[in-house]
Amino acid sequence: MTSVHPVAARTDQLALEEVAEVLALAQAAGDTDGAYPLSEHVVLHLRHGGDVPAVHLLARDRDGALAGYAHLDTTDEVEGASAELVVHPLHRRHGLGRALVRAAMEVTEQSDPRGRLRLWAHGDHPSAGALALGLGFERARVLLQMRRSLFAPLPEARLPDGMALRAFRPGVDDEAWVALNARAFAGHPDQGRWTPHDLHLRMAEPWFDPDGFLLAVDERDGRLLGFHWTKVHGDLGHHQEHQHEPIGEVYVLGVDPAAHGTGLGSALTTAGLRYLRGRGLDQAMLYVDESNVRAVALYTRSGFARWSTDVSYRRLFTRSRQRQGDIA
Numbered sequence: 001m002t003s004v005h006p007v008a009a010r011t012d013q014l015a016l017e018e019v020a021e022v023l024a025l026a027q028a029a030g031d032t033d034g035a036y037p038l039s040e041h042v043v044l045h046l047r048h049g050g051d052v053p054a055v056h057l058l059a060r061d062r063d064g065a066l067a068g069y070a071h072l073d074t075t076d077e078v079e080g081a082s083a084e085l086v087v088h089p090l091h092r093r094h095g096l097g098r099a100l101v102r103a104a105m106e107v108t109e110q111s112d113p114r115g116r117l118r119l120w121a122h123g124d125h126p127s128a129g130a131l132a133l134g135l136g137f138e139r140a141r142v143l144l145q146m147r148r149s150l151f152a153p154l155p156e157a158r159l160p161d162g163m164a165l166r167a168f169r170p171g172v173d174d175e176a177w178v179a180l181n182a183r184a185f186a187g188h189p190d191q192g193r194w195t196p197h198d199l200h201l202r203m204a205e206p207w208f209d210p211d212g213f214l215l216a217v218d219e220r221d222g223r224l225l226g227f228h229w230t231k232v233h234g235d236l237g238h239h240q241e242h243q244h245e246p247i248g249e250v251y252v253l254g255v256d257p258a259a260h261g262t263g264l265g266s267a268l269t270t271a272g273l274r275y276l277r278g279r280g281l282d283q284a285m286l287y288v289d290e291s292n293v294r295a296v297a298l299y300t301r302s303g304f305a306r307w308s309t310d311v312s313y314r315r316l317f318t319r320s321r322q323r324q325g326d327i328a
């Protein structure tokens with residue numbers, strides 16, 4: 001472990017006890033802020049490791065307790081590095097958040113001469129905006145969380161003619177699904193670039209349920225045309241970070257561009273919601289990029305309304321600007 005900043009130590013590999021400390025810190029912040037501060041992607045990485053290297057920044061108080069944490073991914077050459085950070089509620093407004101962002105900026109500069117860095121703030125908390133804007137970042141991308149009651153009326157799921165619905169078959173549909181996902185999300189790189197490994201990582205999660213992973217297929221040749229992958233959060237206490245009533249999620253919904261405009265998206269949405277209701281859940285949620293106007297419109301028609309917002313802040317700074325004292 002090396003010190004990259006007076007208050008933040010850097011490591012590329014966390015010990016098991018450190019993972020537990022980070023998850024406890026994130027839980028404490030989530031309880032206080034009403035929004036869990038780390039993304040699912042980062043939590044998966046913490047719990048299982050991964051093939052993509054990550055940089056961890058740890059800030060401790062005088063007694064050695066974890067007071068702040070930042071997770072930094074510097075591997076995205078297209079968008080640049082991204083970071084998520086959290087400061088324990090008892091240690092806020094002492095400069096730790098700013099120190100963690102500055103440490104992340106220093107690490108980023110070592111791997112990217114342009115020093116590109118995105119900060120993700122879950123919950124659009126005013127403190128995150130104040131911190132990021134104060135350091136010269138701009139609000140770049142907005143991810144909406146939408147919710148819908150499953151007690152509200154749900155129509156029958158009417159699939160377009162010639163299509164049928166069935167459950168995902170692990171080990172059989174994997175390759176065809178990855179290809180369909182790439183076609184459906186060609187314009188949304190985060191989702192569209194998923195590899196079989198990304199799929200298998202999720203299939204190994206305790207919440208994975210192939211019966212809730214619905215596929216729409218062409219009745220003639222069995223070709224995959226769309227899917228609605230549902231997820232149940234907080235079921236049976238599997239997830240320590242989700243200590244709340246179980247809630248259903250429209251985890252990923254995708255339609256092959258060849259089947260756009262047929263009503264398949266609405267039918268798949270309804271079919272998945274009916275499945276979740278059949279599991280005894282009373283509420284469903286989903287994440288969607290605010291700029292994905294078609295998807296937001298589909299979900300709004302399906303009874304979803306905005307619940308919360310995740311925001312990414314972006315900054316592009318250069319060594320020359322840094323030398324001029326732009327970054328204090």
Ligand SMILES: CC(C)(COP(=O)(O)OP(=O)(O)OC[C@H]1O[C@@H](n2cnc3c(N)ncnc32)[C@H](O)[C@@H]1OP(=O)(O)O)[C@@H](O)C(=O)NCCC(=O)NCCS
Pocket residue numbers: 029033037084085086087088091092093094095096097098099119120121122125126127128129130131132134
């Ligand atoms: C955002 C967060 C990391 C800030 O941590 P912190 O250690 O309290 O931040 P700092 O003490 O370094 O504050 C730096 C500046 O940010 C701004 N700021 C931070 N919290 C603020 C708040 N609640 N209200 C207004 N401004 C705030 C201030 O300008 C502050 O400077 P100042 O104290 O000199 O006025 C912390 O509140 C947190 O963990 N929130 C939940 C997770 C999150 O949103 N992460 C994304 C961060 S982009």
